Amino acid sequence: MTSSEIVALRRALGQLRQCVGGLRARYGDVAAVQRLANDVERMDIDATELVDLDRTPRQREAPRVEREVVVVPDTPYDPEFWHDADDEGLGGYRSHRT
Template identity: 50%
Template sequence: MSTTEMLELRRTIDNLRHCVASLQSLYGDAPAVRRLVNDVERLEIDYVDLEVSPPHLTHHRPVERIQVPDTPYDASMWQGADDEGVGGHPADHDT
């Protein structure tokens, strides 16, 4: 992560900790609040892990995009195709 991303993560965790502390003062030791406190602690642990030992950066290859035309397909392409289970109507088929 870049320094900017790490600073933003730090700020977000601090804000979340502040919000959870407010909830804790409002709701006390409710199970949901305890889980939130635990979640914030786990985020802090993960943040420190990233800061101390960042993983290798991954480089994403650009995704190859295949353009699908808006024009209708040639009806002969579907000649003789079985459309069972696709929602076709028996009246639509030559028998």
Template identity: 40%
Template sequence: MSSKDPVGATREALAALTAAAARVRHEYGDTLGVRRLTTDVDRIAADLDELGEPKPGHVPGVDRGSLLEVPDDPYDESMWQDAESEGQHAH
């Protein structure tokens, strides 16, 4: 049973990660690496719990304000000067 919303899908993945981390702890014991892994998993769970609601007015997808408009005007021909010899070596 898979969740379609991103938070639900993340919670499902986190549940699998939590179970995998528990198996690692069982296999390796209480080592520093295992404690750090467990702390990281716990931190992810806490961060997920603190998400709250999306920003008001947030529309998932491309932020149109961050896009750069490229005009259809022709480029300055001088920009292509010497372009034919680019990468070629004289013999």
């Protein structure tokens, strides 16, 4: 971010903070006003983090790791696979024994 962008962002956040203060004076400390105040605070924190990122040297990206793809077949399982398994669905315990 350039210094002019930082100044513009800080000015906009200050204006938002004033607007939220006006809303709080008009409507009180209702949930909607609290959320707006929290949003402005979060944006201020995020802006500070961006400024800090510009001040610190950039680290190289971590190397990408190839991930193994596991193919799960869509064919039905052998019924013996579920032998003696509990049914955890609706209706409680039900044995699969025949």
